Each structure stands twice: as structure tokens, then as C-alpha cells.
Amino acid sequence: MTQIETRLAELGVTLPDAPHACMANYVPFVVVGNLVHVPGQISQNAGGLIKGKLGADLDVAAGADAAKTCAISLLAQVKKACGGDLSRLVRAVKLVGFVNSTPEFTDQPKVINGASDFLVAALGDAGRHARSAVSAASLPLGVAVEIEGSSRSARDARAPACGFPAPAAGASRAA
Amino acid sequence: MTQIETRLAELGVTLPDAPHACMANYVPFVVVGNLVHVPGQISQNAGGLIKGKLGADLDVAAGADAAKTCAISLLAQVKKACGGDLSRLVRAVKLVGFVNSTPEFTDQPKVINGASDFLVAALGDAGRHARSAVSAASLPLGVAVEIEGSSRSARDARAPACGFPAPAAGASRAA
Amino acid sequence: MTQIETRLAELGVTLPDAPHACMANYVPFVVVGNLVHVPGQISQNAGGLIKGKLGADLDVAAGADAAKTCAISLLAQVKKACGGDLSRLVRAVKLVGFVNSTPEFTDQPKVINGASDFLVAALGDAGRHARSAVSAASLPLGVAVEIEGSSRSARDARAPACGFPAPAAGASRAA
Numbered sequence: 001m002t003q004i005e006t007r008l009a010e011l012g013v014t015l016p017d018a019p020h021a022c023m024a025n026y027v028p029f030v031v032v033g034n035l036v037h038v039p040g041q042i043s044q045n046a047g048g049l050i051k052g053k054l055g056a057d058l059d060v061a062a063g064a065d066a067a068k069t070c071a072i073s074l075l076a077q078v079k080k081a082c083g084g085d086l087s088r089l090v091r092a093v094k095l096v097g098f099v100n101s102t103p104e105f106t107d108q109p110k111v112i113n114g115a116s117d118f119l120v121a122a123l124g125d126a127g128r129h130a131r132s133a134v135s136a137a138s139l140p141l142g143v144a145v146e147i148e149g150s151s152r153s154a155r156d157a158r159a160p161a162c163g164f165p166a167p168a169a170g171a172s173r174a175a
Numbered sequence: 176m177t178q179i180e181t182r183l184a185e186l187g188v189t190l191p192d193a194p195h196a197c198m199a200n201y202v203p204f205v206v207v208g209n210l211v212h213v214p215g216q217i218s219q220n221a222g223g224l225i226k227g228k229l230g231a232d233l234d235v236a237a238g239a240d241a242a243k244t245c246a247i248s249l250l251a252q253v254k255k256a257c258g259g260d261l262s263r264l265v266r267a268v269k270l271v272g273f274v275n276s277t278p279e280f281t282d283q284p285k286v287i288n289g290a291s292d293f294l295v296a297a298l299g300d301a302g303r304h305a306r307s308a309v310s311a312a313s314l315p316l317g318v319a320v321e322i323e324g325s326s327r328s329a330r331d332a333r334a335p336a337c338g339f340p341a342p343a344a345g346a347s348r349a350a
Numbered sequence: 351m352t353q354i355e356t357r358l359a360e361l362g363v364t365l366p367d368a369p370h371a372c373m374a375n376y377v378p379f380v381v382v383g384n385l386v387h388v389p390g391q392i393s394q395n396a397g398g399l400i401k402g403k404l405g406a407d408l409d410v411a412a413g414a415d416a417a418k419t420c421a422i423s424l425l426a427q428v429k430k431a432c433g434g435d436l437s438r439l440v441r442a443v444k445l446v447g448f449v450n451s452t453p454e455f456t457d458q459p460k461v462i463n464g465a466s467d468f469l470v471a472a473l474g475d476a477g478r479h480a481r482s483a484v485s486a487a488s489l490p491l492g493v494a495v496e497i498e499g500s501s502r503s504a505r506d507a508r509a510p511a512c513g514f515p516a517p518a519a520g521a522s523r524a525a
């Protein structure tokens with residue numbers, strides 16, 4: 001296990017071996033240079049999709065839990081992009097977090113903290129990232145949170161570290 | 176014609192020679208290194224703007240058609256960024272798709288598929304991209320869909336392939 | 351003073367020495383290669399947060415003023431990322447502007463122009479950028495506008511111009 005995976009085990013988090021496949025005609029990650037771009041990951045865990053609107057159906061704590069599942073999916077995709085070797089992950093770069101909420105909801109940052117706090121807990125300083133947190137009028141399949149991300153891997157595009165993704169396939173879902 | 180343009184002709188799509196200009200004080204694309212960043216393209220075709228809210232005014236099929244027009248505009252901007260030579264386009268990297276919808280709408284992925292499917296039809300595997308699909312509370316001028324994108328061109332920033340854009344000018348519109 | 355700061359003084363704008371710190375477990379900027387990524391900056395000035403919904407509480411002019419404060423915060427973060435030396439800023443690359451609005455509001459571009467016009471006034475052609483402007487169902491703390499940005503600095507990641515940010519700390523707020 002890498003140092004990161006030891007830390008994940010301490011946190012009680014197991015990254016899915018086969019991250020959620022895509023809902024449509026796109027790919028689970030794209031590598032350009034040493035940047036890995038991961039599409040929007042929707043809130044879900046082993047129990048299925050985490051649905052609902054903040055400000056109506058879910059409280060902030062439940063929203064933060066939902067955001068954490070997005071971050072776990074992001075990290076699982078990055079691991080796959082790095083050929084299964086998370087030690088090639090240099091740092092998280094940026095998250096954009098979309099919260100499914102009522103028009104009156106104002107605690108987007110506390111919700112997306114569920115993702116940010118997890119990444120820092122798992123990756124240490126390398127988990128610190130730039131971030132935006134906004135509300136979406138609604139989200140795919142009614143999920144509570146969707147987060148996209150980019151991160152930096154160790155090597156450069158001219159000698160690609162992670163290879164380009166194969167076409168998407170599979171039964172599970174990402175937005 | 177490049178291979179891509181032959182394929183576009185087979186698909187019955189003609190890229191506008193003069194892509195929609197910007198609505199404001201920004202530029203139709205920015206090239207950094209081998210990445211072309213294209214601002215949000217709003218749904219429109221030769222008949223004008225495609226307006227309306229998914230979940231109220233438009234069904235999913237109409238939304239997907241609207242999304243396809245955004246992708247056509249994106250590709251037209253990328254062509255311009257590549258000096259008119261689409262063979263310099265290496266691959267689509269990432270789309271962020273915003274759907275103008277009611278708070279209850281949950282089929283954002285099927286709407287944005289209109290763009291994704293077109294890019295894969297036109298570009299083959301090079302058209303596969305990372306993607307996020309969310310709802311916006313509303314969109315510029317009431318359009319149904321807005322999509323921004325980035326793509327990779329053949330050469331590097333230190334020997335810029337596409338040059339920097341001239342200041343925006345023109346009468347038509349992008350968001 | 352750099353040329354940019356002379357221009358800022360002419361515009362009557364003083365960049366805050368200590369830009370707003372983050373609301374959560376993330377950092378005020380991330381540098382990858384020669385790109386500076388700045389997280390979403392929320393509308394605020396010396397008087398505090400600028401709150402409200404476009405289409406209900408605020409008119410377009412007030413929204414554009416709010417957007418301008420976001421751009422000032424973005425530029426302050428970029429200055430910090432460049433070690434205090436704005437002459438290392440090569441150009442603005444991209445903005446994504448989120449407007450807190452009613453579902454019927456359609457003047458997002460005019461609102462975000464408050465940011466775009468300021469950047470072009472301050473930076474000249476180097477301030478021209480790719481841009482998306484959409485409405486969010488709501489925004490952190492009820493602010494009117496949130497804008498994230500990326501810009502290009504003079505040097506390359508392999509000889510980092512700006513250094514990596516220290517962990518976020520402080521009392522003030524960014525989204």
C-alpha cells in the first residue's frame with residue numbers, strides 16, 4: 001500500500017477498484033500533460049445514489065457526507081488515471097462543487113467541505129486545492145451534490161504518466 | 176477538407192466560417208500551451224437563439240438538439256483557434272454543460288449527450304472528453320443550454336500553434 | 351509600482367494587501383506550470399458582503415458592481431500568487447461567473463461584464479479572457495456573484511514562478 005492508501009485505511013475508506021462508469025458518451029478522466037481532469041462525480045455510495053435538495057430534504061451534515069462520497073469517487077478515478085499508483089499523485093489542484101439546493105440555501109461551503117476535508121485528511125497538504133462552491137438549480141438523477149476535479153500527476157504530457165482513457169463502459173454512474 | 180470536415184459533411188453539419196462573436200468584453204478563445212479554452216457557447220442555430228427551460232418548455236430531445244448546437248459552436252471556435260486547420264486538433268478535453276431547467280429536472284446528462292454524442296460522431300475517439308452536466312437557475316437571454324469547453328491542439332505554448340485571439344468584435348452572440 | 355498598479359491607481363482601485371482568506375479547507379490559489387488557479391471569489395468590499403438575488407433584490411448595475419469586486423479579489427490573489435509582482439502576470443485566461451438570480455433572469459452577461467470590463471481596464475489586452483456566465487440557484491452566504499478564474503504567469507512549473515500556497519488561514523471569506 002502507498003502512504004495515501006494506508007491513510008485511507010485509517011480513515012475507513014476503501015476506494016472502489018472499478019470507479020463508477022459514465023452515464024453517457026464521455027470518459028472517466030482525461031490526462032493532458034501532468035493534469036488529470038475528472039468529470040463531475042455525483043453523490044453515491046454502496047447504498048446507491050444520495051439524492052435530495054439542501055434546504056429542503058437534507059441538512060448540512062448530510063450534504064457534507066454526500067460531498068465526501070464525490071471526493072472518494074474523484075480519488076478513485078485519479079488512482080485509475082495513475083495506473084493504480086496513487087504515489088504518482090502530486091496534488092489536488094481544483095474542485096468545482098455543485099450543490100442541489102433551494103434558492104434560499106447559503107451554506108454551500110459547509111457542504112463542499114465534506115469533500116475538501118476528506119481530501120486533506122487523505123492527502124495532507126497535497127490535498128489542499130482551489131475551489132468553487134455554488135448551487136445548481138438541480139442535478140442529474142436528483143443527486144444532492146456533484147463535484148468535478150483536476151489534479152496533478154508526477155510526469156509530463158510529453159512522456160504521459162497515465163495514458164489516455166479507454167472509451168467509457170459499464171453499468172454504474174457518474175454525471 | 177480534413178478527415179474531420181469530411182465526417183462533418185457526412186453528418187450534415189457545416190461549421191460557421193465566422194463563429195458567433197462574444198456578447199461582452201471577452202474573447203472567443205484563449206490558447207495556453209496546447210490547450211484551447213473556449214468560453215460558454217449558448218444554444219443557437221441559423222434560426223436564432225434556442226430558448227426555454229427543460230422541464231417546462233422543452234423536452235429532453237429538444238434540449239439535446241440545443242446542446243448539439245453548442246458543440247457545433249465550440250468546434251467552430253476551436254477551428255478558428257487552430258488557424259482554420261482542424262487536423263491540428265488532438266482531442267476534446269473537457270466540457271461543462273449548463274442546462275436551463277426547473278428545480279425538479281433530473282435528465283441533465285441526456286441533454287448534454289446532444290453535445291457529447293456529436294463530438295464523438297465528428298471526431299471519433301478524439302472527441303471523448305471529461306464532462307460535467309448541471310442545471311443553472313437560468314441562462315443568458317433565456318437560452319436552453321450553455322456549454323464551455325477545452326481541447327488540446329498539436330503544439331506547445333512555447334511555440335504557439337494557434338496564436339492569441341484578437342479582441343472580440345462582431346454582432347452575433349456567445350454567452 | 352508596476353504599470354498595472356499605476357493603472358489600478360488611475361482607476362481608483364487598491365488591491366487588498368491581504369486578500370480574503372478562505373472559508374474552508376482549501377487554498378487561495380494553486381499554481382500548476384504557468385497557470386494560476388484562483389477559487390471562487392464572492393462579491394464583497396470594504397463594507398462587507400454584497401448579497402442579494404438579481405431579478406429580485408438587485409438591478410443589473412448593482413450586479414455588475416458586485417462582479418467587479420470579485421475581479422478585484424481575483425487580481426489580488428493573482429498578485430499574491432506572483433509573489434507580489436503583477437508584472438509577472440502574462441494574461442487573464444478564463445473566468446466562470448455565477449450569478450445569484452431568479453429563474454427568469456437573463457442578463458448574466460451584463461452582470462459579469464462588471465468583472466470583464468474591469469480586467470480589461472486594468473490589464474489592457476492581457477485582461478481579455480474566455481468566459482462563461484450562468485445563474486446559480488443560490489450562492490454562499492447569499493452573495494450576489496461568485497467568480498473563479500485562471501491566469502497565466504510568466505514562468506513554468508518546472509521552475510515555479512509563484513510557489514505553492516501555504517495552508518489557508520484567516521478570518522475573512524472566499525467561497
